[in-house]
Amino acid sequence: MSCPHRFRFVTVVLAAGLLGGIAAGRAVAEEPVLQEEESDIVRLSPVTPHRVLVHDEAGQHARDGRVYVVDADAGKLLGMVQAAYNANVVQDPGGKAFYVAETVWSRGNRGDRLDLLPAYDPQTLTITNDQVLPGRALVTPKQNDLAVSNDGKHVYVFSMVPTSAVYVVDTAAHKVTQTVDIPGCALIYPWGNSGFTSVCADGSLANVSLAGDHATVSHTAPFFDPEKDAVFEHSPTRRPDGKTWFISYTGLVYPASLSAGTKIEPAWSLQEAAGLERPPAGDAPFVKAWRPGGWHLSALHYATGHLFVLMHQGTFWTHKQAGTEVWELDVSTHKLIRRIPLRQPSMMVGVTQDASPLLFTGDKDGTFYVWNATTGKLLRQIHHLGDDLYYTVALGE
Amino acid sequence: MSQSDRPEPADRRAAGHPGERAPGLIDRLTERLTRRMASHSSRRSFAGRAGAWLTLGSMIPTLPVTRADAAPAAKPEGRPKAPTPFAASAQTTDPTTCNYWRYCAIDGFLCAACGGGVHSCPPGTSPSPTSWIGTCFNPADGRSYLVAYRDCCGQDACSQPPCLGTEGDQPSYRPQANNDIIWCFGTGALIYNCSTSVIVGNAS
Numbered sequence: 001m002s003c004p005h006r007f008r009f010v011t012v013v014l015a016a017g018l019l020g021g022i023a024a025g026r027a028v029a030e031e032p033v034l035q036e037e038e039s040d041i042v043r044l045s046p047v048t049p050h051r052v053l054v055h056d057e058a059g060q061h062a063r064d065g066r067v068y069v070v071d072a073d074a075g076k077l078l079g080m081v082q083a084a085y086n087a088n089v090v091q092d093p094g095g096k097a098f099y100v101a102e103t104v105w106s107r108g109n110r111g112d113r114l115d116l117l118p119a120y121d122p123q124t125l126t127i128t129n130d131q132v133l134p135g136r137a138l139v140t141p142k143q144n145d146l147a148v149s150n151d152g153k154h155v156y157v158f159s160m161v162p163t164s165a166v167y168v169v170d171t172a173a174h175k176v177t178q179t180v181d182i183p184g185c186a187l188i189y190p191w192g193n194s195g196f197t198s199v200c201a202d203g204s205l206a207n208v209s210l211a212g213d214h215a216t217v218s219h220t221a222p223f224f225d226p227e228k229d230a231v232f233e234h235s236p237t238r239r240p241d242g243k244t245w246f247i248s249y250t251g252l253v254y255p256a257s258l259s260a261g262t263k264i265e266p267a268w269s270l271q272e273a274a275g276l277e278r279p280p281a282g283d284a285p286f287v288k289a290w291r292p293g294g295w296h297l298s299a300l301h302y303a304t305g306h307l308f309v310l311m312h313q314g315t316f317w318t319h320k321q322a323g324t325e326v327w328e329l330d331v332s333t334h335k336l337i338r339r340i341p342l343r344q345p346s347m348m349v350g351v352t353q354d355a356s357p358l359l360f361t362g363d364k365d366g367t368f369y370v371w372n373a374t375t376g377k378l379l380r381q382i383h384h385l386g387d388d389l390y391y392t393v394a395l396g397e
Numbered sequence: 398m399s400q401s402d403r404p405e406p407a408d409r410r411a412a413g414h415p416g417e418r419a420p421g422l423i424d425r426l427t428e429r430l431t432r433r434m435a436s437h438s439s440r441r442s443f444a445g446r447a448g449a450w451l452t453l454g455s456m457i458p459t460l461p462v463t464r465a466d467a468a469p470a471a472k473p474e475g476r477p478k479a480p481t482p483f484a485a486s487a488q489t490t491d492p493t494t495c496n497y498w499r500y501c502a503i504d505g506f507l508c509a510a511c512g513g514g515v516h517s518c519p520p521g522t523s524p525s526p527t528s529w530i531g532t533c534f535n536p537a538d539g540r541s542y543l544v545a546y547r548d549c550c551g552q553d554a555c556s557q558p559p560c561l562g563t564e565g566d567q568p569s570y571r572p573q574a575n576n577d578i579i580w581c582f583g584t585g586a587l588i589y590n591c592s593t594s595v596i597v598g599n600a601s
Contacts (some may be wrong), residue, residue: 062589113588232568
């Protein structure tokens with residue numbers, strides 16, 4: 001560049017810089033001065049059908065478990081509460097509160113053990129009552145270890161020490177009203193306002209009717225062989241009437257109308273509903289087939305009777321393998337409606353209970369996927385919402 | 398009654414010293430055989446044959462044949478096939494990875510990768526006296542073993558990569574066969590750190 005040209009170039013650059021500076025200065029001058037602020041706390045709206053609780057076990061540091069409150073429409077985290085050590089969460093069916101069953105020790109990993117059932121205000125996420133429990137089962141979180149009655153007046157807590165039992169908590173009086181022994185049985189499938197059913201080691205069911213401060217227990221005959229083809233703990237219950245669809249390792253579905261006199265209907269097959277053969281059980285351990293599996297592997301949309309089940313291709317003892325597809329089936333016609341391939345294998349599936357339901361899955365990185373449950377299309381995802389997403393709780397469940 | 402109080406038979410008294418028993422049939426046969434062998438062989442040939450038998454007899458245990466007392470009580474015919482998919486791909490050398498043969502039904506973090514061992518708790522933790530039992534196939538010897546999955550407790554999760562073996566795993570309404578339960582009963586704090594796999598019996 002010759003000398004005159006260089007002079008001209010420098011002049012242009014300086015002029016541009018001067019003009020830019022004037023413009024920037026004018027813009028700064030036009031910005032209002034930031035005002036002093038007050039610290040406050042966000043208050044959430046009342047619970048909506050698409051605001052869900054998402055349980056994170058945080059298995060790599062289990063004392064730090066938590067429950068996330070998520071706006072599934074916006075794909076946004078609204079808040080969280082602690083859920084210490086293999087905790088469980090259940091929500092009042094009307095959305096007035098949610099309860100976390102958790103365990104802490106007075107000195108962190110040692111000291112006096114304290115089993116708690118805090119009740120949370122769903123709009124402030126503050127504790128309205130911090131109920132002390134006589135104990136509870138410490139087991140990898142299963143939704144059916146904690147349940148609530150249809151009217152929300154009783155919370156049921158499963159315990160294993162010293163024996164299998166269920167603590168009945170009065171949510172208004174804030175006390176444990178009774179302890180129901182269920183020897184040889186476990187889990188809680190609630191029905192109505194004052195009853196629940198448990199699954200027993202011999203393949204039968206124990207039906208518990210609560211009245212005042214006493215309980216009556218009846219048993220069904222065994223209807224499955226736990227050694228050969230056990231039913232999953234995470235089988236879905238239709239809350240309004242307590243009907244439960246027990247799903248077995250091989251994919252048999254046993255509809256059961258739970259009550260004091262539970263009736264169990266003949267089983268139908270998930271695979272046969274999809275036009276496939278029933279896969280063999282453990283006596284043919286190398287046969288690969290489409291099978292149900294995962295952790296919280298099924299969900300039910302009550303109004304339509306659509307059952308969503310995580311499926312994968314595997315051999316018999318792969319019942320905890322993450323699902324690569326969600327199969328949507330009609331529980332009244334026993335027909336497959338849709339197979340939804342997943343972006344990533346999921347250990348959990350959940351669904352909301354409104355007329356425009358959303359479907360939820362996760363992945364090994366803790367990402368939360370939101371699907372349109374009516375079309376089977378992926379809507380959005382929340383990247384790494386948590387560490388170990390175990391299950392969701394939606395309004396009305 | 399003392400022996401001296403007993404009346405002795407007449408032939409015994411006549412045959413030898415007082416107190417000696419009369420030779421029985423076996424004694425008499427043995428004596429006759431020995432005398433006949435001595436009268437038909439020299440001392441040197443007897444010593445040679447006896448020495449040869451002794452030498453051969455002492456060498457039998459060293460021969461390259463399977464020793465009966467080292468063989469299994471019930472050795473299966475041929476090499477058993479792995480009974481399950483896990484067993485078919487299991488290895489027997491590295492207990493810090495999930496496909497180690499004993500981990501067919503383990504659920505959690507491997508104590509062997511957390512400062513402990515296959516049957517040892519890491520320092521700072523306590524073994525639970527309770528556990529559930531699985532059955533795993535050992536590809537190295539073709540036998541199945543009962544394995545107790547005893548948790549080590551007192552510290553929070555070890556956080557090494559988790560393993561999830563599910564062969565024989567049943568739901569928690571069958572607690573004796575469920576790997577989800579925190580098997581820390583009987584320890585101070587029921588906080589789970591890692592899992593060991595202790596052989597407690599032969600299941601073949």
